[in-house]
Amino acid sequence: MGIRAENFKMVGKLGVIAAGMFLFGYGLVPIYKHICEITGINVLAVGEKEVPGGAKVGTNSQVDTSRIITVEFDANAHGPWKFKPAVNSVQVHPGELATVMYEFQNTQNRRMSAQAIPSYAPREAASHFNKVECFCFRQYTLDPGEKKQWPVAFVIDPKLSKDVTTITLSYTFFEVGSSTAQAPSEGKPS
Known part of the structure; x- marks a missing residue:
């Protein structure tokens, strides 16, 4: 076998390896989502899964004024940018x-595109933390x-255990490589 034939054989092997790497990279997002669903890490609230593009407010929307829950906000940025909540915490009544x-x-x-992934502590709060509007629903380009x-914008379901008095909502903001929607305009929602 000549050197030319060996070179063609090597190029073929390298082509197969490159195609395999591309397919593995393409499959990482669904694999990541599946692992997160199985382990319960960085999952979206149950309400977010039920309504595409947004969350459904629980059926019991009455405000429970007998309870106050402190919601703490955390922001983690994986990259060279600034990301933070305007306030560190708020106190709300369930249903408010x-x-x-x-x-x-x-x-x-x-220019960069990014998206935020939420997580909750304690874990049981995730199914009772219903986001009506959230930047985490989409990717944005800045x-x-x-x-x-x-x-x-969120509502805590009054059915949340009375033992829970503090919830931490944490976002991890990371860069993504796909084309995305433009960022929403500044200010509060209308």
Whole structure:
């Protein structure tokens, strides 16, 4: 076998390896989502799964004024940008609609697309934390230096255990590589 034939054989093997790597990369998102659903890590609230593009407010929307729940907000940015809640915590009654703004700034010198993934503590709070509006529902693209504020409007289901007095809503904001929708305009929802 000549050197030329060996080179063609090597190029073929490298082509198969490159195609395999591409297919593995393409399949990572569904694999990640499936693992998160199985383990319960970074899952969306049950209401978010039921309604495409948004969450459904629980059927019992009466406000329970006998209870106060402290909701703490956390922001984690995986990349060179600024991401934080406008306030560290709020106190709400179960069934009461509350809105909190998150601030994001692209500090890079290039355009970037990103998305936030929520997680909840304690874990049982996830199925009782119903987001009516949230920037985590979509991916957004921001230009270099662009700064935006995004709302999270939520209702805590009154059926949440009375033992739970504090809920931590944590977002991890990470860059994504696909084309995305434009960021919503600044300010509170209309």
